[in-house]
Amino acid sequence: MNLPWKHAIVVGASSGIGEAIARRLVRAGCRVALIARRADRLEAICAQLNREAGSEVAIAVGHDVHVHEEIPWLFQNCALRLGGLDAIFYAPGVLPRIAPDEYDTATDVETIQVNLLGAIAWLNQAALRFEKTGRGTIVGIGSIAGDRGRRGNPVYCTSKAALATYLESLRNRLGRRGVKVVTAKPGFIDTEMTHGLTGMIWLISADRAAELILRAARRGRTTAYIPERWRLVGLVVRMIPSFLFRRLNV
Amino acid sequence: MSQLTSEQIAAGEARFILPGENLEVVEGWGGASNSVAYVFRPSTFDEVRSVFELARQSGRTVAFRGAGRSYGDAALNAENAVLDLTRLNRILAWDPAGGTITLEPGVTIRQLWEYVLPHGWWPPVVPGTMYPTLGGCLAMNIHGKNNYREGPIGDHVTEFDLLLPNGDLKRCSRTENVELFDAAVGGFGILGCFTRITLRMKRIYSGLLNVEAITARSLDHMVEIFEQRTAGADYLVGWIDALAGGSHVGRGVIHAANYLAEGADPHPERTLRVESQQLPDRILGILPKSMLWRLMRPFMNNTGVRVVNGLKYHASALLDRGRVVRQSHVEFAFLLDYVPNWKQAYGTGGLIQYQSFIPREHAADVFRRQLVLAQEAGFPPYLAVFKRHRADRFLMTHGVDGYSLALDFRITPRNRRAIWDLAAQLDEIVLASGGRFYFAKDSTLQAQSVEQYLGSDAVERFMRLKRECDPEGILETNLYRRLFGARAGDQILFRGER
Ligand SMILES: Cc1cc2nc3c(=O)[nH]c(=O)nc-3n(C[C@H](O)[C@H](O)[C@H](O)COP(=O)(O)OP(=O)(O)OC[C@H]3O[C@@H](n4cnc5c(N)ncnc54)[C@H](O)[C@@H]3O)c2cc1C
Ligand SMILES: NC(=O)c1ccc[n+]([C@@H]2O[C@H](COP(=O)([O-])OP(=O)(O)OC[C@H]3O[C@@H](n4cnc5c(N)ncnc54)[C@H](OP(=O)(O)O)[C@@H]3O)[C@@H](O)[C@H]2O)c1
Numbered sequence: 001m002n003l004p005w006k007h008a009i010v011v012g013a014s015s016g017i018g019e020a021i022a023r024r025l026v027r028a029g030c031r032v033a034l035i036a037r038r039a040d041r042l043e044a045i046c047a048q049l050n051r052e053a054g055s056e057v058a059i060a061v062g063h064d065v066h067v068h069e070e071i072p073w074l075f076q077n078c079a080l081r082l083g084g085l086d087a088i089f090y091a092p093g094v095l096p097r098i099a100p101d102e103y104d105t106a107t108d109v110e111t112i113q114v115n116l117l118g119a120i121a122w123l124n125q126a127a128l129r130f131e132k133t134g135r136g137t138i139v140g141i142g143s144i145a146g147d148r149g150r151r152g153n154p155v156y157c158t159s160k161a162a163l164a165t166y167l168e169s170l171r172n173r174l175g176r177r178g179v180k181v182v183t184a185k186p187g188f189i190d191t192e193m194t195h196g197l198t199g200m201i202w203l204i205s206a207d208r209a210a211e212l213i214l215r216a217a218r219r220g221r222t223t224a225y226i227p228e229r230w231r232l233v234g235l236v237v238r239m240i241p242s243f244l245f246r247r248l249n250v
Numbered sequence: 251m252s253q254l255t256s257e258q259i260a261a262g263e264a265r266f267i268l269p270g271e272n273l274e275v276v277e278g279w280g281g282a283s284n285s286v287a288y289v290f291r292p293s294t295f296d297e298v299r300s301v302f303e304l305a306r307q308s309g310r311t312v313a314f315r316g317a318g319r320s321y322g323d324a325a326l327n328a329e330n331a332v333l334d335l336t337r338l339n340r341i342l343a344w345d346p347a348g349g350t351i352t353l354e355p356g357v358t359i360r361q362l363w364e365y366v367l368p369h370g371w372w373p374p375v376v377p378g379t380m381y382p383t384l385g386g387c388l389a390m391n392i393h394g395k396n397n398y399r400e401g402p403i404g405d406h407v408t409e410f411d412l413l414l415p416n417g418d419l420k421r422c423s424r425t426e427n428v429e430l431f432d433a434a435v436g437g438f439g440i441l442g443c444f445t446r447i448t449l450r451m452k453r454i455y456s457g458l459l460n461v462e463a464i465t466a467r468s469l470d471h472m473v474e475i476f477e478q479r480t481a482g483a484d485y486l487v488g489w490i491d492a493l494a495g496g497s498h499v500g501r502g503v504i505h506a507a508n509y510l511a512e513g514a515d516p517h518p519e520r521t522l523r524v525e526s527q528q529l530p531d532r533i534l535g536i537l538p539k540s541m542l543w544r545l546m547r548p549f550m551n552n553t554g555v556r557v558v559n560g561l562k563y564h565a566s567a568l569l570d571r572g573r574v575v576r577q578s579h580v581e582f583a584f585l586l587d588y589v590p591n592w593k594q595a596y597g598t599g600g601l602i603q604y605q606s607f608i609p610r611e612h613a614a615d616v617f618r619r620q621l622v623l624a625q626e627a628g629f630p631p632y633l634a635v636f637k638r639h640r641a642d643r644f645l646m647t648h649g650v651d652g653y654s655l656a657l658d659f660r661i662t663p664r665n666r667r668a669i670w671d672l673a674a675q676l677d678e679i680v681l682a683s684g685g686r687f688y689f690a691k692d693s694t695l696q697a698q699s700v701e702q703y704l705g706s707d708a709v710e711r712f713m714r715l716k717r718e719c720d721p722e723g724i725l726e727t728n729l730y731r732r733l734f735g736a737r738a739g740d741q742i743l744f745r746g747e748r
Contacts, residue, residue, distance in 0.1 A: 059714055070265065072267045073265040073266070073267050076268060076329075079286075079329050080310070080330070082329075083285075083328050083329060084286060084328055085331060089416075125270075128270045128271075129270060130275055132270065132271065132273040132288050133273055133274065134275065
């Protein structure tokens with residue numbers, strides 16, 4: 001795939017969709033900083049990509065998104081080591097398995113930390129930079145789960161809804177400066193996150209999801225359902241009145 | 251931002267961030283290259299020193315930038331600091347009797363001529379535009395249309411102070427720190443910052459020049475006319491119709507200009523006024539000049555330029571024959587400033603200039619081959635300017651006893667690769683003839699070509715001075731990394747790419 005970016009940061013690149021995005025970016029000729037906690041996995045991915053490319057095009061950066069203080073420096077340092085920055089992808093997310101009657105605040109705070117606050121901490125840096133330079137692409141990975149507050153996982157839904165709203169605000173701030181802000185909303189993707197889950201429909205691979213996300217980002221789409229057929233589901237689900245939605249088993 | 255000790259920095263604890271609000275896209279003048287940098291606009295040299303310190307603590311490098319009139323990546327520094335020196339623009343001393351002036355580096359050529367002209371002086375060397383700063387001009391050691399007579403600007407500088415990244419000031423002149431003098435002039439801002447420049451102006455007796463236009467039928471004819479005229483003309487410049495093919499390759503128009511002798515201008519007090527030099531701001535009295543580039547835009551393609559060039563050539567052949575007209579210095583020297591924003595006519599991809607300097611005996615042959623190669627590749631240059639030069643003493647010089655041809659190529663996302671390939675082909679011809687290149691214009695050179703035309707000795711001497719003046723490797727630009735990155739080795743923090 002032909003991609004317009006030369007330098008990119010992928011947060012959450014040690015597995016799943018983030019890893020697949022990073023691999024595709026590098027293969028399209030982009031220099032990429034891969035960020036996540038499992039540094040050993042990042043090192044292995046980068047080693048392979050650099051071997052293929054014959055030069056240092058991928059760099060591994062160990063980091064936990066809870067550590068907000070180090071993010072401004074890491075952000076600048078990645079841009080320095082890459083020689084520029086045109087795009088950032090935020091993929092980290094946790095989907096804790098919780099019981100229908102479970103209300104564990106510690107788990108919920110953790111979900112908000114990774115899915116939302118980490119995104120804000122990273123993407124604020126990108127927003128400042130792209131606002132100043134009048135260029136750049138910001139991609140956040142939300143979820144179809146953010147389209148409605150469902151029974152199953154209240155705070156996961158909350159985190160993805162809040163992420164979508166945050167991204168919309170960024171888009172409204174930065175759009176007139178020429179910056180693209182893209183919300184990707186996957187349905188079910190075959191990754192570590194969904195291992196063992198049952199009842200998944202329209203399941204696609206992480207690589208296919210990455211391809212669709214990159215295509216949407218290249219076009220500067222505001223919201224992209226991954227794959228696109230989930231858009232209709234999202235539309236229907238959002239139109240169902242609350243008193244009915246409550247009765248549905250979703 | 252808290253201060254860190256050097257031990258902390260060495261231990262990698264220098265997690266220093268630079269102010270995000272200083273981020274800007276910094277462009278080369280041609281618009282075909284740009285990168286993002288932290289831009290600082292100091293108004294004192296103490297602030298310059300503190301940016302050196304900030305860079306040191308954050309592990310970044312610093313590039314100097316004047317008016318940003320270099321075409322390519324000479325004043326860019328991706329993801330690092332850029333020191334825009336245009337606010338350091340005071341005139342420090344002026345002797346209207348002797349014509350010697352001392353300036354800060356941000357003073358522009360325009361500021362300079364406006365200052366000295368009423369006293370009957372003119373800068374001895376000026377580029378084709380009046381917006382560059384003296385710091386930028388000295389760092390590139392610019393030449394004018396009188397290079398064969400007056401040499402580069404460095405030949406008229408008597409003394410300067412160079413601020414090194416460690417904060418020391420080095421005074422350089424023809425008798426003090428001579429080696430550094432000859433390397434920093436033309437040293438493309440990599441050894442230190444000019445902070446105080448003293449140079450001599452040229453005495454003139456009128457604000458006007460006698461200008462004669464001469465048509466040349468071919469490149470050989472053009473060289474022939476130049477050779478005849480160098481002894482008598484104060485300025486010589488050739489415009490070439492780069493789209494003319496076959497036996498017309500290299501045809502064009504030469505302008506030869508001379509100062510007026512003392513007494514030849516009946517009203518020097520009038521013509522030496524700044525107002526009498528100003529370019530009119532309307533064309534034909536009605537059309538605002540600021541609109542002109544929009545009118546040029548539709549002609550910026552191979553056919554359009556062919557038609558316009560043809561008209562220009564034939565009109566000149568018919569009308570100009572041996573006619574001598576009087577033009578103001580500004581009109582003659584800064585013709586390109588006449589159309590504000592003319593480069594926008596090239597579109598969003600911008601332009602690059604490819605300029606090579608060829609020894610006299612090979613010049614006609616080399617330039618003919620260059621023009622034909624460019625035409626065959628389907629990328630005829632839209633502007634081609636021909637000048638006469640001489641060799642000089644400066645270490646990194648572009649000067650040769652011969653000629654230069656400057657070719658402007660329009661860049662689009664689609665032709666970019668192909669233009670770079672074409673440039674590599676042109677480079678080979680230049681190198682084989684003993685030619686040289688010019689960092690102020692360059693976008694396409696490769697490191698090994700630089701080593702070849704400058705010679706390993708010169709490059710080694712320059713790198714030794716670099717280590718002496720800047721042992722920590724604080725001063726870098728995109729151009730420096732591109733062309734000297736391998737030489738600088740471990741000093742380079744990261745290798746920016748095209
Ligand atoms: C339309 C046009 C016509 C031109 N015609 C000519 C011509 O006829 N002849 C010619 O020779 N050139 C010509 N030039 C090129 C121009 O003169 C040079 O690029 C000149 O260096 C520009 O000066 P600047 O102030 O814009 O410097 P910049 O382009 O900003 O910087 C040039 C270099 O100087 C360094 N530098 C800047 N300030 C300092 C300082 N204080 N101390 C140390 N280093 C410093 C920078 O790091 C950089 O390497 C032309 C350019 C244009 C756009
Ligand atoms: N899979 C699906 O069906 C699906 C559907 C909709 C939306 N999504 C969303 O897609 C995104 C990617 O998920 P995935 O399916 O690819 O899951 P995954 O394979 O588990 O990937 C999650 C990534 O996030 C990183 N991460 C998690 N916590 C982190 C932390 N504290 N600090 C830094 N990095 C952290 C992980 O790296 P480390 O563990 O090494 O830190 C990993 O690289 C998530 O936001 C998820 O919500 C997925």
